[in-house]
Amino acid sequence: MTMGAHDMHGEVMANRSTTEELLLGLASGRIRIVDLTAPLHEKTPIIRLPPERGQPWPFSRELISRYDDKGPHVYWNNIKMCEHTGTHFDAPIHWLTGRDFDDVSQVPVQRLVAPAIVIDLTEEAGNPSFLLERRHVERWCEQHGPLPDGAWLLYRTGWSRHGHDTDEFLNDGVTPGVHPQCAQWLAEQTAILGIGVETVGTDAGQAGSFDPAYPCHWYFHGANKYGLTQLRNLALLPPRGTMLIVAPLPIVGGSGSPARVMAIFESETP
Numbered sequence: 018m019t020m021g022a023h024d025m026h027g028e029v030m031a032n033r034s035t036t037e038e039l040l041l042g043l044a045s046g047r048i049r050i051v052d053l054t055a056p057l058h059e060k061t062p063i064i065r066l067p068p069e070r071g072q073p074w075p076f077s078r079e080l081i082s083r084y085d086d087k088g089p090h091v092y093w094n095n096i097k098m099c100e101h102t103g104t105h106f107d108a109p110i111h112w113l114t115g116r117d118f119d120d121v122s123q124v125p126v127q128r129l130v131a132p133a134i135v136i137d138l139t140e141e142a143g144n145p146s147f148l149l150e151r152r153h154v155e156r157w158c159e160q161h162g163p164l165p166d167g168a169w170l171l172y173r174t175g176w177s178r179h180g181h182d183t184d185e186f187l188n189d190g191v192t193p194g195v196h197p198q199c200a201q202w203l204a205e206q207t208a209i210l211g212i213g214v215e216t217v218g219t220d221a222g223q224a225g226s227f228d229p230a231y232p233c234h235w236y237f238h239g240a241n242k243y244g245l246t247q248l249r250n251l252a253l254l255p256p257r258g259t260m261l262i263v264a265p266l267p268i269v270g271g272s273g274s275p276a277r278v279m280a281i282f283e284s285e286t287p
């Protein structure tokens with residue numbers, strides 16, 4: 018596909034492909050790329066479960082060599098972590114309701130490059146037990162139009178500001194989330210691809226006591242949809258018009274993976 022491009026004097030220039038237009042936009046700064054990924058290190062926050070449950074591993078590393086006897090020319094490490102450590106992707110198979118759907122290696126790459134919309138509830142989520150409801154999404158739609166098919170719903174709460182400290186980030190198990198009825202509606206009645214959040218998991222910290230427990234996991238994965246967690250920099254994104262590139266590792270049989278998440282969008286002021 019080609020489009021007629023115009024130079025700064027309005028003259029039609031040689032036809033460029035859409036890909037060339039994108040690259041020119043990136044080079045000129047008219048199109049921006051923002052990293053939504055939290056840095057990954059030994060103190061990256063990770064979910065805490067009741068002690069009788071299995072526990073996820075935090076990120077850790079062991080030096081192989083660093084320009085020394087073990088490897089005079091090479092610096093590298095072995096690493097160890099949970100599939101759900103740091104900014105990560107939840108595959109449908111992560112939950113009982115999605116057990117017959119894709120593992121993380123089976124998710125089509127065409128679904129990992131997708132539009133994204135941002136719903137800003139930073140003010141409401143000043144209350145850490147705040148839950149997203151259907152009316153908040155409908156209010157967004159009144160202002161910005163219908164939810165685009167196949168788009169990520171990025172739920173901005175401002176919670177990433179606590180991401181430097183695990184205790185503060187987990188807040189004794191009380192963090193903003195999604196009301197069960199809203200999770201069911203989004204998963205089953207809308208065409209969104211999945212939900213992305215700033216918190217340690219897609220569900221509220223207190224969602225173990227909801228009915229059903231962990232409703233985002235229950236309904237989204239049961240509908241073959243995805244989750245994204247511990248996102249940062251959502252404040253930089255427009256409400257709609259972002260393209261998201263989500264890059265989990267193709268762990269065969271994996272329930273999820275740490276992921277690099279990049280947002281591409283047109284800047285308002287070039």
Ligand code: MN
Pocket residue numbers: 101105106107218246273
């Ligand atoms: Mn997860």
